Amino acid sequence: MNPNRPRRPLTLRDVSLASGVSEMTVSRVLRNRGDVSPATREKVQTAARALGYVPNKIAGGLASQRVNLVAVVIPSLSNLVFPEVLGGISAELDDTGLQPVIGVTHYGPAREEAVLYDMLSWRPSGVILAGLEHSRASRAMLEAAGIPVVEIMDIDGDPIDTAVGISHDRAGVEMAGHILSAGYRRIGFIGTHMPEDHRARKRLAGFERALNAAGVPLAAREYYQGGSSLGKGRELTERILAREPDLDFLYFSNDLIGAGGLIWAREQGIDIPGRLGLAGFNGVDLLDGLPIRLATTDARRLEIGRRAARIVAGKDARPDGGVIALAPTFLPGDTIRVAG
Amino acid sequence: MNPNRPRRPLTLRDVSLASGVSEMTVSRVLRNRGDVSPATREKVQTAARALGYVPNKIAGGLASQRVNLVAVVIPSLSNLVFPEVLGGISAELDDTGLQPVIGVTHYGPAREEAVLYDMLSWRPSGVILAGLEHSRASRAMLEAAGIPVVEIMDIDGDPIDTAVGISHDRAGVEMAGHILSAGYRRIGFIGTHMPEDHRARKRLAGFERALNAAGVPLAAREYYQGGSSLGKGRELTERILAREPDLDFLYFSNDLIGAGGLIWAREQGIDIPGRLGLAGFNGVDLLDGLPIRLATTDARRLEIGRRAARIVAGKDARPDGGVIALAPTFLPGDTIRVAG
DNA sequence: CTGAAAGCGCTAACAA
DNA sequence: TTGTTAGCGCTTTCAG
Numbered sequence: 001m002n003p004n005r006p007r008r009p010l011t012l013r014d015v016s017l018a019s020g021v022s023e024m025t026v027s028r029v030l031r032n033r034g035d036v037s038p039a040t041r042e043k044v045q046t047a048a049r050a051l052g053y054v055p056n057k058i059a060g061g062l063a064s065q066r067v068n069l070v071a072v073v074i075p076s077l078s079n080l081v082f083p084e085v086l087g088g089i090s091a092e093l094d095d096t097g098l099q100p101v102i103g104v105t106h107y108g109p110a111r112e113e114a115v116l117y118d119m120l121s122w123r124p125s126g127v128i129l130a131g132l133e134h135s136r137a138s139r140a141m142l143e144a145a146g147i148p149v150v151e152i153m154d155i156d157g158d159p160i161d162t163a164v165g166i167s168h169d170r171a172g173v174e175m176a177g178h179i180l181s182a183g184y185r186r187i188g189f190i191g192t193h194m195p196e197d198h199r200a201r202k203r204l205a206g207f208e209r210a211l212n213a214a215g216v217p218l219a220a221r222e223y224y225q226g227g228s229s230l231g232k233g234r235e236l237t238e239r240i241l242a243r244e245p246d247l248d249f250l251y252f253s254n255d256l257i258g259a260g261g262l263i264w265a266r267e268q269g270i271d272i273p274g275r276l277g278l279a280g281f282n283g284v285d286l287l288d289g290l291p292i293r294l295a296t297t298d299a300r301r302l303e304i305g306r307r308a309a310r311i312v313a314g315k316d317a318r319p320d321g322g323v324i325a326l327a328p329t330f331l332p333g334d335t336i337r338v339a340g
Numbered sequence: 341m342n343p344n345r346p347r348r349p350l351t352l353r354d355v356s357l358a359s360g361v362s363e364m365t366v367s368r369v370l371r372n373r374g375d376v377s378p379a380t381r382e383k384v385q386t387a388a389r390a391l392g393y394v395p396n397k398i399a400g401g402l403a404s405q406r407v408n409l410v411a412v413v414i415p416s417l418s419n420l421v422f423p424e425v426l427g428g429i430s431a432e433l434d435d436t437g438l439q440p441v442i443g444v445t446h447y448g449p450a451r452e453e454a455v456l457y458d459m460l461s462w463r464p465s466g467v468i469l470a471g472l473e474h475s476r477a478s479r480a481m482l483e484a485a486g487i488p489v490v491e492i493m494d495i496d497g498d499p500i501d502t503a504v505g506i507s508h509d510r511a512g513v514e515m516a517g518h519i520l521s522a523g524y525r526r527i528g529f530i531g532t533h534m535p536e537d538h539r540a541r542k543r544l545a546g547f548e549r550a551l552n553a554a555g556v557p558l559a560a561r562e563y564y565q566g567g568s569s570l571g572k573g574r575e576l577t578e579r580i581l582a583r584e585p586d587l588d589f590l591y592f593s594n595d596l597i598g599a600g601g602l603i604w605a606r607e608q609g610i611d612i613p614g615r616l617g618l619a620g621f622n623g624v625d626l627l628d629g630l631p632i633r634l635a636t637t638d639a640r641r642l643e644i645g646r647r648a649a650r651i652v653a654g655k656d657a658r659p660d661g662g663v664i665a666l667a668p669t670f671l672p673g674d675t676i677r678v679a680g
Numbered sequence: 681c682t683g684a685a686a687g688c689g690c691t692a693a694c695a696a
Numbered sequence: 697t698t699g700t701t702a703g704c705g706c707t708t709t710c711a712g
Contacts (some may be wrong), residue, residue: 009486011705012525022683027707033682052484057461058407061398078424083417090444098459102442104430119440121397123349123691144392146349191555230629237703267631289570289600291607375697399689402704537687587708629686 007154030055061105061123064172070281070312071119072100073129075107075196078227080256080284081301082130085152088305089128096313099127107196109135120145122222126312133198140249148318150308153299154199155325164307164324168199171297171328172206175251178295178330180211182337184249184277186219187211190236190261193223203281206312207251220244224257233260248276249336255280258294259287262335278335293333300326350393361389370395373464376628401463410652411459413469415536418567418595420624421641422470425492428645429468435638436653444470447536453478460485466652472497475539476621481636488658490648492637493651495543504647504664506538511637511668512546515591517620518670520551522677524589524617526559527551530576530601533591534561540593544622547591560584564597589676596623596646598634599627602675606631618675640666 015030016023021044028034029044036044045250047053062193066333072089074082089100101124103115115136119127120141126148132155134142142149142160149161156169179187191200203225222240224232236257252258258280262272270276272292283298307324310316334339355370356363357484361384367376368386376384389395396436401407412429414422429440439457442466443455459467462483466488472495474482482489482500496509519527529547531540548558562580564572576597581587592598602612610616612632623638647664650656672678 003710010484013705023705024684024707025682028682031707033707034617037681040681052459052480054460054481054485056463056680057704058401058463059396059688060707062402063705063707064689065688067398077417083423086417099443103439120394123396123398140392141394144350145394229626232629234629256626263629263631286569286596289572289574289603290604353689363689364691364700368698371691373691379697380697396689399704400691402706403689403691405704407693655698 006148006296007242011056011057011111012053014051015044015048015053018051019043019061036170064271067125068098069122069124070098070100071103071116071122071124071127071129073105073112073115073119073127074328075105076278077102077104081113081299082284084284085130085305088302089309090305092306092309092315093313096315098313100128102314107194109138109196110131115137115143116141126150127154128308128312130154130162131198133196134160148312152304152308153301154202155323158321162311162318162324164304164311164325164326166300166304166328167206168328169204169206169283171299172203172208173210174296174328174330175203175281176207176214178332178336179251179277180214180216181280182273182277183251184337185216186244186247187216187249187251188220188222188240188244188247189218189251189253190212190222190224190233190240190257192228193225203253204239219247228254228256230256230260230263233257233262234264235260236262237255237261250276250278252278252280255282255284255287255296258296259290262290262292262294273335273337277337279333283329283331292335293331295333295336296331298329298331300328349396350391351396352393353392354386355388357376358391359383366514405463407463407465408438408463409462410438410440410649411443411462411467411469413445413455413459413462413467415445415447415470416443417444420626421622421639424624425470425645426640428642429649429676430645432646432649432655433653434482436655438653440468444491447534449473449478449536453481455608456481456531466490466494468492468648468652470494471538472499472503473536474500479521488652490651492644492648493641494539494542497666499662502653502662502664503653504644504666506640506644506666506668507546508668510547511621511639512543512548513550514668515543515637516547516550516554517622518672519589519591519617519619519678520554520556522617523615526584526587527556527586527589527591528562528580528587529558529593530562530564530573530580530597532568533565543593543642559587568594568596570596570600570603573597573602574604575600577601577604590616590618590621592618594632595622595624595627595636598636599630602630602632602634613675613677617677619627619673623669623671632675633671635676636671638669638671640668651659 012023015026017128026044029041077134104110128150151163153165155165224238279295281297282298352363355366366384367544369381445452445550468490470493472491491499491503493505495505619635623636
């Protein structure tokens, strides 16, 4: 409980008065810009600290036409994978003086548009956003912003400026290859029913195409609404196997529901990976201590975040063609037979 | 790949020229402020849209001395619990026009100070930050900022302005009570060794005090460094039981390592909750699909976020005394004997 | 190395 | 209902 909460925020002028140095020189000291004599510097710093002066970046940004903010726009914070991307971004931004500002779209294109509008109105020095699918207005805003725009996670599409990610289509194709060469033939898919989750959609498309090419069409599919959880994975696995008991493999659209399915199948005493194989997607290390490891694809989230941040920060140049393609990495775990 | 990325951001003046309406009136239309005739409004909106004008909040904020930003400062994004608090904050802020800006401290007081300095320099209209322990300089900055400051998660201490949270001391005391009345007497504790995790520290203090008061001192303790994971929980559980095989209860400082311990103990064929009882802390619903539910305490994260946001947004008044105490809620799960 | 003047793009306050 | 004027608190630019 503080007795006197104050009246007026301090300005440069207050520091100038207190130190007997011009506002301009105070400003120089506080930003480490230009040459200032050690004596003056000392005087200013002492005064600023004593007053508890905090610079006003609103005014500074207006005057300098530069703002050390990077807008980061992601679909969700509860999805586990996005905080990890943020980790990569934030780690790489740390030594640049740039600060990430996070906006969440809840997978809604209209919401994304609103968030972008809001963030661009702060004139950030760059934008990092998830995915390649945006409303026309969003694209237009980003193109008109005149700042680096990095679209992350996905590279199957046409980037506005630069894209950093993996091909989810390829991830699906490769997973199909591993499953087929392990000898599984009655394959089911369990995924979320979100038309706006383009990456899951592309994965499934690649997966199915590869299966079809091998003459092994997808035998069953089960969709769910809403967020992913272990419980949802259990439930859906039970349901799909009740309907199609002879499935010998289940491909889940993410690790969390995959792990749920795995736990359920083990409780049922199903032989894994012999009788039934399982695979998820993402490579979340949260699940590492489970009794057996789920096969999955590492989506390279951390590195995606880092590379995107490096481009926005100007540490890396924008690549020719504007696309940085990372390779999705298959992690066999213990839930898929060793190919033979 | 866009051919012509533009030169100069548009200003109100551009919209004014394009619509033949004064800058001031354009500004009114774009902010829905004051009375503007439908005809004029229409003209302005059309022009603004056609140009793709995005207002400059830097200039607006400077002119109006108000900024629709709320600084949210948390220790970590990978901890699962903080994204959930953010969810509550963001949900409650959604209809207020206020936007959260997130800063991460990695549990470092110096880092917190730097983040606060940076955020306050944007003159946000409020601050929400985790915990009651801050550096002197941080406290001074916050007190001098002259804006609502809500410290969340914890109420065991002296708030700067307002605190919303649970008493972690009480959570520890209550858990001790449940364990003791269930008849467990050889109790061990497994927790992180982070001097800066004040909430875990307070929980343990309350827990131990209550045990001692009952004449049942803590029989063993095991600490770990770094982040929490299922794997870490397994490892520590194995270690503490190797050292003290006759422990009949383990209290973990969070659900994730608790779940790891639970998985390990089941693999060993240990009778739970008969031979060994287990409890965690947080009430994370991520783990809901595990074979058996871990006993835990719901830390009321979502509501903490909501209440904090309501205060900053002015929807709720600051309470007398400045403290909103929510009750930590015991969730018995399946890993503690039914009291008898 | 230091200071003075001008103005960033917008909005509060007032006038018409 | 609309327009005019004067800054918001800084930094750029240029002069000393």
